[in-house]
Amino acid sequence: MKFSNIGYLLKEGFKGIFLHGFMSFAAVCVTVACLIIVGSFSILAYNLDVMVQDLNQTSEILVYVDSDLSDAEARSIGTKINALNNVLQSTFVSREQALQDFVEDHNGDSAFNGVQPTDLRHRYVVTLEDNTLMEQTDAQLRQIPGVADTKAAYALAQGFSTIQQVLHIASVALIAVLLVISLLIISNTVKLAMYDRRDEIAIMKMVGATNGFIRLPFMVEGFTLGMMGAVLAFGLEWIGYDALVEKISTVDALKLFTFVPFETLLVPMILVFAAAGLFVGIVGSWTSIRKFMDV
């Protein structure tokens, strides 16, 4: 293929999109629809994952300090707690604060008026990086000198971890299935567009065009259609997501749902949409032309 022909071939590729307007429109629409379905489900799965992760962060270990230790000694234990690998954060809660919190939790019930701060112990509220390792971290905390006791809700943490794992597996499997189905649908639509032009391909073969010369305009066309579909789907996904999040936030007064802003997902979403658009456009046209090449 001569270099001087590249311009002609590229022009032909772009021209083909408009010459076969209806098929191009159909291919772009199907690409947009499929990518929006896959994209929406991926964002939903990601948000659910983040929500469960946030809930999981509320699982914590309460570390009670030996009541014989002075205030300064009790506070110094924090350094040792923070030095443990799996500890994300530890917050010191003094006896006084603990009592105040306790009374407030019980709506200031006068029955607790006689309770003195010295009846309670200083404590740390410890959150972990990985709650699946709660049991091991709890054991390590117990071995720190000055720690009298700990209280950890293993079952709750385990429950959250299980939910998160199930969610991961289910979403990956569903996204994979949706992606495969979408790729098949889009590539079939591109194939249909190519089938519409089988006579043109046969004429090109008949007059002695090489396979490369025949393929390139179709590849350009497939690539352009795929990218058009990806860009449109991305834009619609962004607009739709922002609108939905805004709508939910007005309804959800209790702030039960927290949604990740679309901007956080910008780079991965652009990459996934562009890759999918490119893949279906180029692979779809390549495989479909191949069928008409054996003339």
Next chain:
Amino acid sequence: MIEFTDVVKCYEQGNKALNGVTMQIDDGEFCFLVGPSGSGKSTIIKLITGELRPTSGTVKVNGYALERIRKREVPLLRRTVGVVFQDFRLIPNMTVYDNVAFAMRVIGAREREIRDRVPYVLELVGLENKANRHPGEMSGGEQQRLAIARALVNNPSTIIADEPTGNLDPARSFEIMALLQEINNLGTTVLVVTHEKNLVELFAKRVIAIDDGYVVSDGRER
């Protein structure tokens, strides 16, 4: 030159289309290939254009040995053989000019060459005043002339016309045959596959008759 030596062609389904065909068409010759439906004429054309490979025997077309031709050489072979079909096979959304220019563009010709060559070929087939028309706006005879222009534009040494007058009335058929005769006079080898006995008799050229995959006669019509 087209040379078949003891060519046998069996299809995958097992039916034998050619049973040891031997024939030679020299450069610059005008020749008719006749025979009933299913006699093997289309198989011969497909062998000449490299669409099929012979099961045994040898096929040589314009210097290419088709029994062992490489895939990437097939386009080069096809540039030496222009093919005209009964159903014209034109691109409807292209103008007359573009249908012809298209054949040059797809083999990588430069725009300057195309601008020089296309008007010349359109004049040769008598369509110089219809360059901006679309095939749908033309008569059958004109469409066939356009198909001949497209087959000619890359200056092939051989033109194969497969039932070129099958869709035309007798007057237009005669015009097309006269045009092919004119092209032959310019030095191009012409092989016309036809059913039309009248035309074959009228032009008094060499006639190769095929029946049931055999060459049953080969001689000049008188």
